[in-house]
Amino acid sequence: MPELPEVETIACDLRTAVQGKLFSDVTVHDAFLLRQKERDFVRRLKGQAVDKISRRGKALIIGLSSGEFLIVQLMMTGQLIVNARRDSHTRISFVFSDGTVLLYNDQRRFGQLRVVADLGEVKHFSVLGPEPFSEEFTPGFISEEFQKTSRPVKNVLLDHTFVAGIGNIYACEILFRARLSPKRQARRITPQEIKRIHQCIIEVLKEAILHRGSSMRNYRDGSGQKGRFNERLSVYAREGLLCSVCRRPIERITQAGRSTFYCGHCQK
DNA sequence: AGGTCGACCTGGCAGC
DNA sequence: TGCTGCCAGGTCGACC
Numbered sequence: 001m002p003e004l005p006e007v008e009t010i011a012c013d014l015r016t017a018v019q020g021k022l023f024s025d026v027t028v029h030d031a032f033l034l035r036q037k038e039r040d041f042v043r044r045l046k047g048q049a050v051d052k053i054s055r056r057g058k059a060l061i062i063g064l065s066s067g068e069f070l071i072v073q074l075m076m077t078g079q080l081i082v083n084a085r086r087d088s089h090t091r092i093s094f095v096f097s098d099g100t101v102l103l104y105n106d107q108r109r110f111g112q113l114r115v116v117a118d119l120g121e122v123k124h125f126s127v128l129g130p131e132p133f134s135e136e137f138t139p140g141f142i143s144e145e146f147q148k149t150s151r152p153v154k155n156v157l158l159d160h161t162f163v164a165g166i167g168n169i170y171a172c173e174i175l176f177r178a179r180l181s182p183k184r185q186a187r188r189i190t191p192q193e194i195k196r197i198h199q200c201i202i203e204v205l206k207e208a209i210l211h212r213g214s215s216m217r218n219y220r221d222g223s224g225q226k227g228r229f230n231e232r233l234s235v236y237a238r239e240g241l242l243c244s245v246c247r248r249p250i251e252r253i254t255q256a257g258r259s260t261f262y263c264g265h266c267q268k
Numbered sequence: 269a270g271g272t273c274g275a276c277c278t279g280g281c282a283g284c
Numbered sequence: 285t286g287c288t289g290c291c292a293g294g295t296c297g298a299c300c
Contacts, residue, residue, distance in 0.1 A: 077277090215293095218293075219293065
């Protein structure tokens with residue numbers, strides 16, 4: 001499901017809704033999603049207050065007063081929704097001492113939740129590339145990484161060991177904004193174009209956060225609302241519709257097993 | 269070693 | 285209506 005802008009939106013909503021509150025009850029309806037024993041998971045949450053809420057890539061990090069962390073990987077269809085009605089996709093219910101209820105819903109059951117003492121225990125984080133908004137993520141960095149590979153640029157943008165948080169929707173949108181063909185070999189992209197990509201990555205992600213993310217099927221924010229950025233998508237899921245710039249039809253191809261949407265005329 | 273592909277799971281939708 | 289096949293925002297491990 002969610003990419004960086006969606007997870008950032010959820011993190012922001014949760015800060016308002018549950019930060020500072022105490023977990024008074026945790027009910028696991030589907031232990032399949034836990035990466036540890038259910039009893040251990042519940043024991044380490046109950047009685048803890050929610051401290052700092054942050055994000056790394058597409059994962060949510062919920063700090064606890066014990067110093068531990070609740071890590072939530074929403075994957076494709078995970079949702080964290082405050083004060084909603086439980087449904088058939090609700091996998092975990094968190095109840096706070098003031099009565100606030102937080103539901104973890106997940107249609108496809110790909111999501112993963114765990115409590116860790118140290119973020120170093122999360123193997124996924126150790127292989128993750130830099131955050132797109134970090135100082136480390138510069139045109140120079142992109143250039144160096146692009147030189148190392150013969151893969152098409154689209155596949156590199158999707159690679160979380162290169163940069164954290166970009167998924168299929170935003171990889172397509174970024175390349176459209178940068179007017180770059182998704183099929184271009186990363187190492188053949190010019191310094192000028194790399195500057196453009198760097199700028200577009202930041203612009204597109206920031207705009208998406210501003211519009212509270214993109215809702216295709218399942219994404220909802222912390223209050224259960226859809227994001228609005230999908231109304232502004234230029235190419236993703238728009239096969240056959242006309243390009244907003246040149247009025248030619250948007251094309252769809254498969255790269256590394258995933259759909260890529262682009263304008264064959266505008267993106268060179 | 270770099271890169272691709274299938275598996276993981278559920279459900280919605282199109283086509284017959 | 286009901287079946288089949290395809291598709292989906294992510295990540296990991298197997299394999300070439």
